[in-house]
Amino acid sequence: MSPMPSLYSQLYDRLAAAAGADPELKPASRPAFGHYQANAALRLAHERGQNPRQVAAEIVAAADVTGLCEPLEIAGPGFINIRLTRSALAQMMAAQMTDPAAGIEPVATPQQVVVDYSAPNVAKPMHVGNLRSTIIGDCLVRVLRAQGHSVKPQNHIGDWGTQFGMLVEQIIDDQVDVASLDLNASVALYRQAQAHFKADPAFADASRRRVVALQSGDPQTRAIWQALIEVSKISFNRAYRRLGVLLTDDDLAGESIYNDLLPAVAADLTAAGIAVRDQGALVVFDPDQPDDAPLIVQKSDGGFGYAATDLAAIRYRVDQLHANRLIYVVGIPQTHHFQQVFATARRAGWLPEGVTAEHVGFGSVLGPDGKMFKTRQGQAVSLDSLLDDAEQVAAPDVAVAAVKYADLSNSLHKDYVFDSERMTATTGNTGPYLQYAHARANQILRKAEAWGVGVDPSAALTLLFGATTTDGGPDTALADGVLTEPAEDALLLALSRFPDIVAEVGHSLQPHRLCVYLFDLATAMSAFYEQCPVLKAEGLTRTSRLLLCAAVKQVLAQGLDLLGIVAPDRM
Numbered sequence: 001m002s003p004m005p006s007l008y009s010q011l012y013d014r015l016a017a018a019a020g021a022d023p024e025l026k027p028a029s030r031p032a033f034g035h036y037q038a039n040a041a042l043r044l045a046h047e048r049g050q051n052p053r054q055v056a057a058e059i060v061a062a063a064d065v066t067g068l069c070e071p072l073e074i075a076g077p078g079f080i081n082i083r084l085t086r087s088a089l090a091q092m093m094a095a096q097m098t099d100p101a102a103g104i105e106p107v108a109t110p111q112q113v114v115v116d117y118s119a120p121n122v123a124k125p126m127h128v129g130n131l132r133s134t135i136i137g138d139c140l141v142r143v144l145r146a147q148g149h150s151v152k153p154q155n156h157i158g159d160w161g162t163q164f165g166m167l168v169e170q171i172i173d174d175q176v177d178v179a180s181l182d183l184n185a186s187v188a189l190y191r192q193a194q195a196h197f198k199a200d201p202a203f204a205d206a207s208r209r210r211v212v213a214l215q216s217g218d219p220q221t222r223a224i225w226q227a228l229i230e231v232s233k234i235s236f237n238r239a240y241r242r243l244g245v246l247l248t249d250d251d252l253a254g255e256s257i258y259n260d261l262l263p264a265v266a267a268d269l270t271a272a273g274i275a276v277r278d279q280g281a282l283v284v285f286d287p288d289q290p291d292d293a294p295l296i297v298q299k300s301d302g303g304f305g306y307a308a309t310d311l312a313a314i315r316y317r318v319d320q321l322h323a324n325r326l327i328y329v330v331g332i333p334q335t336h337h338f339q340q341v342f343a344t345a346r347r348a349g350w351l352p353e354g355v356t357a358e359h360v361g362f363g364s365v366l367g368p369d370g371k372m373f374k375t376r377q378g379q380a381v382s383l384d385s386l387l388d389d390a391e392q393v394a395a396p397d398v399a400v401a402a403v404k405y406a407d408l409s410n411s412l413h414k415d416y417v418f419d420s421e422r423m424t425a426t427t428g429n430t431g432p433y434l435q436y437a438h439a440r441a442n443q444i445l446r447k448a449e450a451w452g453v454g455v456d457p458s459a460a461l462t463l464l465f466g467a468t469t470t471d472g473g474p475d476t477a478l479a480d481g482v483l484t485e486p487a488e489d490a491l492l493l494a495l496s497r498f499p500d501i502v503a504e505v506g507h508s509l510q511p512h513r514l515c516v517y518l519f520d521l522a523t524a525m526s527a528f529y530e531q532c533p534v535l536k537a538e539g540l541t542r543t544s545r546l547l548l549c550a551a552v553k554q555v556l557a558q559g560l561d562l563l564g565i566v567a568p569d570r571m
């Protein structure tokens with residue numbers, strides 16, 4: 001079965017047609033009221049000066065919900081309470097469990113999406129911001145791809161800039177064999193070069209000349225610079241593998257690739273009257289933000305900086321990669337930078353109408369003391385030390401799940417405290433708890449298998465739904481008699497919402513909503529185990545409950561996969 005429109009969207013369309021307006025369809029505020037409620041009558045009545053219950057009655061009379069819901073009910077001042085039919089819910093479950101994507105709906109108009117994330121800096125250790133960006137970006141890429149968008153990750157690594165002048169100069173000075181360096185050694189060398197630069201004017205001059213040599217393509221300078229990138233790439237890739245994220249070398253699009261495009265950025269902004277000379281620098285003032293410091297395109301010494309590179313990257317992504325949605329997963333401290341870059345690009349026509357640019361900002365990771373997370377030596381915490389920490393308390397797969405889930409389950413703007421004990425716990429809203437819920441569903445299915453009562457999904461579906469009717473839809477008469485317990489009902493409803501949640505995350509770019517959903521699903525699953533025996537049940541009851549377990553397992557696995565978390569069959 002191919003994914004069908006979610007029950008929510010089917011319901012939405014039918015009620016919208018009846019109301020001639022947004023039906024304001026929401027999950028029911030209490031299970032006793034049904035599954036959903038439509039609140040539009042109150043607003044419409046207010047607008048038209050009519051009685052809300054009367055308006056609700058008109059919507060109910062006009063709505064064709066056959067096959068989808070029980071008769072609609074009007075409650076209180078004019079709410080419409082909605083209960084989906086058992087067969088609609090069961091049919092959705094059946095479709096989901098035979099669909100590898102668990103019912104994720106392909107979008108009607110797939111977009112070309114560029115996701116800029118991870119973006120660590122060469123010859124610097126990956127900081128926690130790069131780590132969060134990597135985890136969040138990876139999740140967004142997975143969600144958008146699952147929706148059918150064409151997604152191009154762009155790893156905007158910091159591989160360009162004046163710091164390479166002093167770094168290369170130091171390497172030549174010390175006659176360091178670059179091939180022998182690793183990331184730590186190159187970081188140490190960078191610190192040494194910085195000190196040297198401050199203390200020794202001759203070295204500072206040589207470093208500045210070295211920047212020019214790098215920019216003009218001097219072979220020796222370029223070779224050393226390239227070697228430094230290779231050294232850093234090895235450790236970036238090691239981190240990506242350890243985290244199990246999708247990034248590869250194909251996604252590398254470092255700052256250096258835009259170098260040749262920077263003069264045109266400056267020239268075009270100047271010609272358009274958008275950039276002006278101010279104290280020797282080329283800058284952009286935003287007429288809408290008169291109190292803002294200007295965006296610096298070119299420094300007074302002629303050098304281009306971070307902002308110019310991001311402007312060139314926008315042009316490249318829109319013109320060459322044909323992107324119509326640009327997403328930047330970068331920490332909150334860069335919010336203002338992106339506001340200015342996007343505003344400038346809009347004015348220059350580089351972000352034409354129909355192309356959106358979004359900064360997905362996120363907060364910091366704090367230590368147990370509530371302050372910025374630092375190692376005991378006072379340095380920024382590295383990815384490896386975080387994962388090592390989590391691995392003190394859990395197996396590698398579980399540790400990675402714990403760290404990623406902690407990162408994704410907090411709403412992005414909030415800072416959160418890194419607490420390896422809490423995040424690796426198999427109870428509570430944690431990654432390991434969801435992995436455990438998945439393994440538990442699997443365990444029941446395995447046991448059923450071993451006891452000779454296992455279900456073959458398609459045979460069981462035929463058994464439950466009977467023969468396929470002439471119009472192609474399943475005959476769901478039988479299904480109406482099973483899965484009627486409140487815990488089963490709650491689980492069916494939760495399952496049917498998965499496609500809506502995925503669509504929501506693809507739109508809002510807020511992974512924590514998927515986490516909330518999966519946690520609710522796992523919680524509904526444990527309530528179901530408590531209230532409804534599975535293996536000890538018999539006949540169609542057992543068959544239908546095993547199918548429910550299989551569907552939950554499928555949705556948990558799919559949901560975890562979208563978060564970038566593996567779902568082991570056993571734990």
Ligand code: ARG
Nearest residue numbers: 116119120121156158310330
């Ligand atoms: N390298 C930067 C950092 O570590 C992040 C780059 C983000 N992406 C961008 N297009 N500016 O802070």
